[in-house]
Amino acid sequence: MSISKKQKRKRREEVIGTIYSIIIYTILYIPVFVMMAFSFNNQRYNYFWNGFTTQWYSKLFSNSAVIGSLWYSVVIAVLSTVISVVIGTIGALGLKKYEFKGKKFINNMLYIPIIVPEIVMAVALLIIFMKTGIALGMGTILIGHCTFCIPYAVVTIKGRISGDDYSLEEASMDLGANRIQTFINVTLPGIMPGVMSAAFLSFTLSIDDVVMSNMLAGAKNSTLPVLILSMNKSGVTPDVNALTTIMILIIVIAMILNNIIKNTLKKRAKMEESI
């Protein structure tokens, strides 16, 4: 009697939990689906639903402002990813392996851009650039993005370095490999998963960034998020909805493909093991 009561309660809780999380997921996905739906809206500005059209997808590529800003964003995201991952990877290794004066200070500094509100970092950099006479533009946006991407990269990669990697490195050096060879052939493959997720994180942080790009951009070019922000007074045009719809579809498809490849590789490895 009491067991069935317990089971009943458990079942009831399971149902309540499922309903609750479906509601939360719905709330999280509503903005995405609304964004997609309004990319098919037959209206110059999205004021209300005015019938179905696919014209924004074909017109998108002739809107040079939007495509230009997308291109600008991608270039900045790629560059800041490369810079952050290179500095972050060797930095994480160096900070983990070597002891030096001021190491604790640097470790603490790394948490500042992660935790302090981004607007504070952005205006602090802005003042420095104005004061030293550095012209605002792509260079300053890059510095801004790297300043928050590097700490994330270091933290991500540091988490992947385990102490026993050093014995492998020493073995490699004992066998006559030099430092660079050891780094490329031994150290790097060991931390590759961390490096990859640092790269992914840096890219997504950079391409979605508004605050740094907004504060540190010159008058000339703007990134896609800054362009969207500037549109908010007149209303975001449906072609931007079309563009972001395409972008999220590409990301989701890439994720699914990545998962499929990972799973087949895992299965193959398992099969080979069993043979």
Next chain:
Amino acid sequence: MNKKNTFKRKTLPALAMAGPVSLWMILFVTLPMMYIIYISFMSRGVFGDVVYEFSLESYKTLLDSTYFKVIVKSVRAAFTTTVFCLLIGYPFAYYIAKKPKEVASKLIMLIMIPFWTNSLMRLNSWLLLFQTSGPVNNFLQSTGLIDSPISFVYTDGLVMLGMITNMLPFAVLPMYSSIEKLSKSLLEASADLGASRRTTFFQITLPLTFPGIFSSIILVFIPSLGIYTVTDMLGGGKVLYIGNIIKNQFGAIRNWPLGAALSVLLIVITGLLIFIYTRFAKIEDMEVV
């Protein structure tokens, strides 16, 4: 000779590896931070320039009713966002954490996917839904619940909705990982010793997952305090938070010392919260990534 050897073996590689990141942090984090603190103690010249003389003018201005109101409003908004994110997020994180690992990682993935859509576009969607002739008003009118459209747009309520939906994952993820780490045997032991489920929750589960909860508080409260994109997109310039005021001081209004003083205020609040956090947990465990 020996000295030269240690240089080549230890100092040089350490310099080459930790050097770039250290230099970057000092140049683009330490220096700007120190400089903004310095500027906050200067005053504004007639033409919006900075007068380099020690002054507490900016901090006094912060106590003016206009600015003080904005500060109070921002803190209240960040606080409300945090409370809602915790209350909504904890049961959600709990539900996911109790699922088998395979399922849980898929459910977490499902939380992340919407956040790869540009955040401004997601905010804009709420605007599209709630605008005067938007779907929500149309629906309410068609059901006869209201006669004329409600103006949701540019209200504090809509800004709040945007804040909470944008911040929720940052609350869920740290709490999820701390609930997931919770040992099942502890909960069973508590039940076996006769504790009710409520007692187990308040005596065992909640205290043990507190570091995760505090991580969530930091990851939601601090960014909410400095945010200006949500208010720009959904508040239409009518709802202003600290972030908007800071941004304006470095734009059209040109009062760097005041903007700097507001930034210092945010730095101090951040520092205080982190200080409390480090009393009972390590900063490395904050699950920021």
